Amino acid sequence: SQTIHQWPATLVQPVGSPLSLECTVEGTSNPNLYWYRQAAGRGLQLLFYSVGIGQISSEVPQNLSASRPQDRQFILSSKKLLLSDSGFYLCAWSDGRPLHFGNGTRLTVT
Amino acid sequence: GENVEQHPSTLSVQEGDSAVIKCTYSDSASNYFPWYKQELGKGPQLIIDIRSNVGEKKDQRIAVTLNKTAKHFSLHITETQPEDSAVYFCAASKDQGAQKLVFGQGTRLTINP
Numbered sequence: 073s074q075t076i077h078q079w080p081a082t083l084v085q086p087v088g089s090p091l092s093l094e095c096t097v098e099g100t101s102n103p104n105l106y107w108y109r110q111a112a113g114r115g116l117q118l119l120f121y122s123v124g125i126g127q128i129s130s131e132v133p134q135n136l137s138a139s140r141p142q143d144r145q146f147i148l149s150s151k152k153l154l155l156s157d158s159g160f161y162l163c164a165w166s167d168g169r170p171l172h173f174g175n176g177t178r179l180t181v182t
Numbered sequence: 183g184e185n186v187e188q189h190p191s192t193l194s195v196q197e198g199d200s201a202v203i204k205c206t207y208s209d210s211a212s213n214y215f216p217w218y219k220q221e222l223g224k225g226p227q228l229i230i231d232i233r234s235n236v237g238e239k240k241d242q243r244i245a246v247t248l249n250k251t252a253k254h255f256s257l258h259i260t261e262t263q264p265e266d267s268a269v270y271f272c273a274a275s276k277d278q279g280a281q282k283l284v285f286g287q288g289t290r291l292t293i294n295p
Binding site: 078104114115116117118121131162164166168170171172173174175176178 | 186188216218223224225226227228231271273281282283284285286287288
């Protein structure tokens with residue numbers, strides 16, 4: 073069966089520091105991969121998606137970037153975090169069927 | 183682009199009663215409508231989904247209805263139980279390949295014993 077791993081679960085970072093969140097999927101090949109952000113009490117906003125290695129589409133302009141160095145690995149990065157980057161970041165995968173989410177990373181920028 | 187509105191934002195029902203959550207969407211080209219349940223500190227979990235060629239779908243105590251003409255869909259939970267307490271999200275998309283779901287704002291459902 074397919075599983076998705078996302079880490080770390082929680083992260084506290086100072087403003088201006090770099091960020092790297094990692095997500096890996098097991099049990100499937102060539103999945104579509106997604107990064108969503110959930111602000112407190114809000115819905116989920118799609119940040120990036122990828123249909124293959126090295127293929128990244130950005131949905132909203134922001135301080136973040138994404139990369140897919142391997143088929144089942146998706147990384148969310150920032151060179152310098154802003155206070156507004158705080159939130160709950162969720163990785164998801166799909167193989168044409170429904171999206172499956174990881175358990176998220178709660179990022180607090182101080 | 184697509185916009186999904188979800189109501190109510192909070193809902194409290196007595197255990198055993200039914201709960202209904204409603205969503206409207208703006209893009210008539212949307213053809214896929216999933217519902218997710220999110221428990222505290224966890225990622226959303228798919229509970230049921232429906233495609234635009236179907237008007238209703240049931241899975242035990244959970245059902246979803248879709249009205250394409252009015253562009254709205256609803257989640258119905260019958261015989262609610264305490265473990266149904268969570269935040270529920272509706273979503274819509276029109277891309278089956280790269281599935282760019284647009285989510286509603288969520289409904290916090292509380293089941294009172």
